[in-house]
Amino acid sequence: MSTLDWEGCRNQIYECVRCGHRFKGEELIMRDRIVCPKCGFHVIKKIRPPVVKRRKAI
């Protein structure tokens, strides 16, 4: 078993720093490695999924 928390990564959004391609963690799971599915580059950053924040009414 991998030491990576694949389940936690599954719904995470990632972005390739080279080509800017965005993809879900499950695409990494399918390949079992941390590379961009489009260009194969290995530097990937996490994108936070949009979180709905409540604003205080002023």
Ligand SMILES: [Zn+2]
């Ligand atoms: Zn890429």
